Amino acid sequence: MELRTLRYFVTVAEELHFGRAASRLHMSQPPLSRAIQRLEGEVGAPLFDRSPAGVALTSVGTVLLDEARALLDQADRVRVRVAAAAGTAGITVGILGDATDTGATRLAAAYRREHPDADIRIRDTDLTDPTCGLRAGSVDVALTRAPFDGTALAVRELRADPVGVVLRADDPLARRDHLRLADLADRRWFQFPPGSDPAWQAYWNGGKPREGPVVRVVQECLQAVLWNGTIGIAPLGHDLPEHLAVVPLVDMAPSRVVLAWNEGDTNPLIRSFVRIATAVYRSTAS
Amino acid sequence: MELRTLRYFVTVAEELHFGRAASRLHMSQPPLSRAIQRLEGEVGAPLFDRSPAGVALTSVGTVLLDEARALLDQADRVRVRVAAAAGTAGITVGILGDATDTGATRLAAAYRREHPDADIRIRDTDLTDPTCGLRAGSVDVALTRAPFDGTALAVRELRADPVGVVLRADDPLARRDHLRLADLADRRWFQFPPGSDPAWQAYWNGGKPREGPVVRVVQECLQAVLWNGTIGIAPLGHDLPEHLAVVPLVDMAPSRVVLAWNEGDTNPLIRSFVRIATAVYRSTAS
DNA sequence: CTGTGACGATACCCGCCGGGTATCGGGAGC
DNA sequence: GCTCCCGATACCCGGCGGGTATCGTCACAG
Incomplete structure (x- = not known):
């Protein structure tokens, strides 16, 4: 019952799907199946019910899931404390x-x-x-926020924010209570500087290449809305200067706040x- | 940082001697040294000071020792709880x-x-x-009590009891406040039944083969003292019938209470x- | 009823790592 | 200086943890 095996088990228990769990673990499915089988042999009882309808935890599996999570968390704390003692924690x-x-x-x-x-x-x-x-x-x-090129990165989603269009308060569209991307087809959109992550650009551009002034940061983006009359996209719930308005965009995927490492x-x-x-x-x- | 490695580390930390630790772990010394080196690499700091004078824990090692023990204990509890859930605990x-x-x-x-x-x-x-x-x-x-043939058994000592000679209360030696094995040289000793563990017999016979009636259990042993006038050896601190006396034996190794599995x-x-x-x-x- | 897709299990292969033995190196002590 | 002790190093081997290919089974579509 090594920690690695328990990590495998927890992942499968979370996904309830061997294939997805294997990909989350960056391995192929057969070794994962074997590892779980070995673990079940060690425990002496099945941990999952494999039915054609899908994979489900057995009662023993439920117990092990709680225990294994606690153990793995403690193992992480051990590593942190030791790193702190070694002066390498940060x-x-x-x-x-x-x-x-x-x-x-x-x-x-x-x-x-x-x-x-x-x-x-x-x-x-x-x-x-x-x-x-x-x-x-x-x-x-x-x-940060998704999407971006996740190659060699691990990503955990934390939250998803609906997004809206940032407009000058005197824009005719600012009075609408919601908008669709089609409503913005003829507007000028800002552009990220060259070299920016393509998936990232595509998202904030509503999925299509757009034209408009190149901007770098949030503040410049808002300035661009003001001064250049471009469209700005932003998660809802932020405070904006009063001469700007934000209108919910109902047909754009929410912006996902994520952790990446x-x-x-x-x-x-x-x-x-x-x-x-x-x-x-x-x-x-x- | 797998559990097995941590067990290795704890053993070395307890023994402060790679060779002894390796034998306690039923492995040879080089792989153990390597495992510890790998662990030190993972932690990023040395865990032991290897000086010619001996092996000592570093401060990081001390931290890890506490943490690792706690983690291993919890791992054991996990196994027990899961076994309990599987109905196989006992x-x-x-x-x-x-x-x-x-x-x-x-x-x-x-x-x-x-x-x-x-x-x-x-x-x-x-x-x-x-x-x-x-x-x-x-x-x-x-x-139980040591010594016995420990082949394929693991043994943990819990306590050591000084031993004494059990005598009839009217025996002249019973008035002495302590005795030595030499004082008992001419007495009759009881014998364990044939086939009993040799190390076990040798201990209770004070290290030498002795002669006397064959007895089986504690009660019979005491009866033998009473009726046959043999010598009985017993850990101090037990209550005895009043017609029997116990006198400390100062040159006999204490009787070690141990767990074995x-x-x-x-x-x-x-x-x-x-x-x-x-x-x-x-x-x-x- | 049969073709197909999904999914976990099985079969089989390979490289690496955790074990082993033999030996080195260096410090202590007679 | 020789020897002993003890941890480190060198090197070897088998097994295990990874991989790919394929199977068996069930659900679902047509």
Whole structure:
């Protein structure tokens, strides 16, 4: 009953699907099936009911799921504490310009409480790079928004925000109580600087290539709305200057707030951070 | 940082000697050294100071030792709880005739408290077989006394009792406040039945082959003292009938109360039982 | 009723890692 | 200086954890 096996088990128990669990674990399905079979042999009882309708936890599996999660969490804490003793405990968190919100502050507090002796370095980044410098290694974990190229990154979704169109308050469309992308077809959209993540650009452009002035950061984006009359897309719920208005966009996919980190990173604080964040955001009424 | 590696680490930390730790782990020394080196690489700091004077824990090692012990204990509890859920939790404890004492009752209570839903089957055995039927499989763990042939058994010492000579109260030696083996050279000693463990017989005979009536159990042993005038050896601190006296034997090795179990046994309750017993006996003022 | 797709299990292969033995190196002590 | 002790290193081997290909079974569509 090694920790690795338990991680496999927990993943399968969460997915209730061997194939998906295997891909989450970056392995193929057969070895995962075998590992679970071995674990069931060790435990002496089946952990899953494999019926054609799908995979379900047995009662023993339910017990093991709780226990295994607790054990794995404790194992993470062990790693963190030892790293703290070795003086190597600390992470750099990259935060996308507008991802800061009440969830982030609660996350910071909870993390501080659990790891009072580990360093936290915060790096605020602009909207140009949704990975906040993850790939360059300047950041260990990014609190950011999807979508972006996730190659070699692990991503955990925390929340999804509906989005709206930011308009000048005197724009005729500003009086509508909701809009569709088609309503904006003839507007000028801003452009991200060249080299920006294509998936990222595509999302904020409503899925199509658009034309318009090139902007770099949130503030410039808002300025562009004001001065250039472009369209701005933003998650709802943000305060805006009063001469700007935001109208819900009903046919655009919500903006997903996510955590991302480099897949192979062994810094134990990352896993811990992700766990805490998941719990905090789950308990935060969206 | 798998559990197996942590077990290795804890063993080395307890022994502070790679060779001894390796033999306790039933492996050779080089793979153990490598495993520890890998662990140190993972942690990012040395865990031991290897000086020619000996091996010592570093400060990081001390932290990891505490954490690893706690984690391994929890892992054991996980296994027990899952076994309980699977309905396969239970152990048979063999208790040597005279090993019952206050320690054993506290042990039973503590065990019951930690594993309320696991079966405990108790099997009282006579003094003939110090392993209480471990090898035959009729018992999972034996609360008994050393020494005995420990091949394929794991043994954990709990306590050492000084021993004394049991004599008829009217024996001239009974007035002495202590005795040596030499004082008993011309006495008749009882014999264990043929086939009894040689190390066991040798111990209770003071290290030499002796002659005398063959006895089987404690009661018969005391009867032999009374009726046959043999010598009896017994741990101090037991109540005896008033027509018998016990005089401390100052040059005989104390009798070690030990737990023993079959080395390869995977029943998770065994490890848990051993851990609880160790804690209980350590806190029991001998 | 049969073709097809989904999904977990099975069969089989390979590289690596966790075991082993033999030996080295260096410090302590007679 | 020789020897002993003890951890580290070198090197080898079998098994296990990974992989791919395929099967068996069930659900569903037509």
